[in-house]
Amino acid sequence: MDFGGRDMISIRDLTKEEIEHMLGTAEGMELSPPGDILRGKTLATLFFEPSTRTRISFEAAMQRLGGKTIGFSGAGTASVAKGESLTDTIRTVERYSDAIAIRHPRDGAARLSAEVSSKPVINAGDGANQHPTQTLLDLYTIKREKGRLDVEVALVGDLKYGRTVHSLAYALAMFGAHLTLTSPKGLEMPREVISDLQKFGPRVAKEDDLAEVASKVEVLYVTRIQKERFPDPEEYERVRGTYKITMETLRNARENLIILHPLPRVDEIAAEVDGTRYAKYFDQVYYGLPVRMAILGLLMGAV
Amino acid sequence: MVEEVKVRKIKDGTVIDHITSGEALNVLKILGIPKDYPKTPVTVAMNVLSAKVDSKDIVKVEGRELKAEEVDKIALIAPRATINIIRGFKVVEKKKVSIPETIEGVLRCANPNCVTHFEEVRSRFVVEERSPIKLRCYFCEKVMRGEEIVRQF
Numbered sequence: 001m002d003f004g005g006r007d008m009i010s011i012r013d014l015t016k017e018e019i020e021h022m023l024g025t026a027e028g029m030e031l032s033p034p035g036d037i038l039r040g041k042t043l044a045t046l047f048f049e050p051s052t053r054t055r056i057s058f059e060a061a062m063q064r065l066g067g068k069t070i071g072f073s074g075a076g077t078a079s080v081a082k083g084e085s086l087t088d089t090i091r092t093v094e095r096y097s098d099a100i101a102i103r104h105p106r107d108g109a110a111r112l113s114a115e116v117s118s119k120p121v122i123n124a125g126d127g128a129n130q131h132p133t134q135t136l137l138d139l140y141t142i143k144r145e146k147g148r149l150d151v152e153v154a155l156v157g158d159l160k161y162g163r164t165v166h167s168l169a170y171a172l173a174m175f176g177a178h179l180t181l182t183s184p185k186g187l188e189m190p191r192e193v194i195s196d197l198q199k200f201g202p203r204v205a206k207e208d209d210l211a212e213v214a215s216k217v218e219v220l221y222v223t224r225i226q227k228e229r230f231p232d233p234e235e236y237e238r239v240r241g242t243y244k245i246t247m248e249t250l251r252n253a254r255e256n257l258i259i260l261h262p263l264p265r266v267d268e269i270a271a272e273v274d275g276t277r278y279a280k281y282f283d284q285v286y287y288g289l290p291v292r293m294a295i296l297g298l299l300m301g302a303v
Numbered sequence: 304m305v306e307e308v309k310v311r312k313i314k315d316g317t318v319i320d321h322i323t324s325g326e327a328l329n330v331l332k333i334l335g336i337p338k339d340y341p342k343t344p345v346t347v348a349m350n351v352l353s354a355k356v357d358s359k360d361i362v363k364v365e366g367r368e369l370k371a372e373e374v375d376k377i378a379l380i381a382p383r384a385t386i387n388i389i390r391g392f393k394v395v396e397k398k399k400v401s402i403p404e405t406i407e408g409v410l411r412c413a414n415p416n417c418v419t420h421f422e423e424v425r426s427r428f429v430v431e432e433r434s435p436i437k438l439r440c441y442f443c444e445k446v447m448r449g450e451e452i453v454r455q456f
C-alpha cells in the first residue's frame with residue numbers, strides 16, 4: 001500500500017484497509033522505532049490558530065524520525081496579518097518543505113491547501129470539520145487497548161459541535177463498532193452525521209443515564225461540554241454535573257472499561273478517576289506520537 | 304401520443320416537461336422569470352396527472368432556448384425533467400436533464416464558515432444522491448439538500 005505523496009485531509013478519504021495499514025505502521029513505529037528515516041526532510045507546521053498540543057505532537061513525531069520542522073502558530077503571524085491568501089501562503093511554504101501540517105479556523109481550508117500544494121498536506125484541524133490524525137490516534141488507542149475496533153463504545157458529552165466525535169463515530173461505524181450516544185438535550189449528534197453512518201449499517205443507540213452506560217460499554221469516549229454552547233448559563237450548570245464521570249458513575253462499570261478523552265478536559269472527568277485502571281486518556285496522548293510518526297513516514301514515502 | 308394537457312402550443316421556445324410536482328415556480332426562478340425576463344410569455348401547468356409519474360408540472364417558455372447552465376440547475380430540483388426545444392411548432396430536440404457527478408461554480412456553500420467564502424476558489428459539490436438531491440461540499444464536507452439549494456436561485 002503506497003501512501004507516498006498522498007494527503008491526509010479527512011477520515012472519509014480512507015478505506016478500512018488503508019486505516020488498518022496506518023494503524024499497523026503506527027504499531028511498528030511504537031514497538032520498534034525505525035530510526036532517522038526522515039533525515040533531511042522538513043515538515044512545515046502552519047497553525048493559523050494555536051493548538052499547542054497538536055503542534056508539539058507533530059514536532060515530536062518529526063524529531064523522532066530525524067526530520068526538522070519549520071512554521072508558525074497564531075493568527076497574528078506575518079502572512080496572515082498582511083492579508084495574504086491561504087493559497088499563496090501554501091505555494092510559498094511548499095518550496096521550503098517536504099510536507100505541510102495545517103491547522104486553520106475555516107472548514108475546508110486543508111482540502112483547499114492540498115489542491116494547490118504539490119507536497120503532501122496533513123489536516124491538523126480545519127474549523128469544525130475534520131481532524132483526521134486525532135481520529136486515527138483515537139482508533140489506535142482503542143486497538144492497542146482492546147485488540148480490536150468492533151467494540152462497544154459510548155460517545156459522551158457534546159456530540160453536536162464536538163468535531164472529534166463526528167469523525168470518530170464515522171470511523172468506528174466503518175469497523176462495525178456498536179455506538180451508544182449520550183449527550184445533554186440540545187447537544188445531540190446531528191441527524192446528518194447519523195445518516196452518514198448508515199451506509200455501514202451500524203448499531204446506534206441512545207442512552208441518557210451515564211452510570212447505566214458505563215456498566216454496558218467497553219469504551220467511554222468523553223468530550224468537553226463548553227459553556228458557550230449554552231444560551232442559558234443555568235442549563236449549563238445543570239448539565240455539567242450530570243455528565244461528569246466520577247467514581248459514583250463508575251460503581252457498576254465493566255471490568256474492562258477504558259475511558260478516553262481528546263483533552264484538554266475541563267471537569268468532565270473527576271480527578272479521582274485518574275488513578276483508576278479505567279483512565280486511559282493520558283496514554284491516548286502518548287499513542288498520538290507513533291500514529292503521527294506513521295502518517296509522516298507514509299506520506300513522505302519513507303515506509 | 305395522448306395530449307395530456309390542454310394548453311396552447313408554442314411556435315418557438317422550450318417546453319420543460321416532467322418537472323417534479325410543485326417545482327414549477329422554482330424552475331421559473333432559475334430561468335429568471337419574471338425578474339430578468341418580465342415580458343417572456345410563459346405557460347405553467349401544475350399537478351398535472353401523468354401516465355409515467357403520479358403528477359408533474361410543465362413550463363412552456365416562448366421565444367427562448369435554455370442555456371446549458373440553466374438546464375443543469377433545473378436538474379437539481381427536477382431530476383426527471385425533459386427539455387423540448389420547439390421551432391415552428393415542432394419539437395426539434397428532446398433531451399433529459401442530467402445531474403453531473405460534481406457541480407462546479409453554480410452554487411454557494413450553505414456553511415458560512417466554509418473556506419470557499421474566504422478564498423478565491425470556485426465552489427465544488429459532490430453529488431451523493433440524486434433524487435431527492437443531496438450534495439456535499441468538496442471543501443468543508445457539509446451536506447446541502449433541496450431547500451438550501453432552491454433558496455439560491
Ligand SMILES: [Zn+2]
Binds near residue numbers: 412
Ligand atoms: Zn463548503
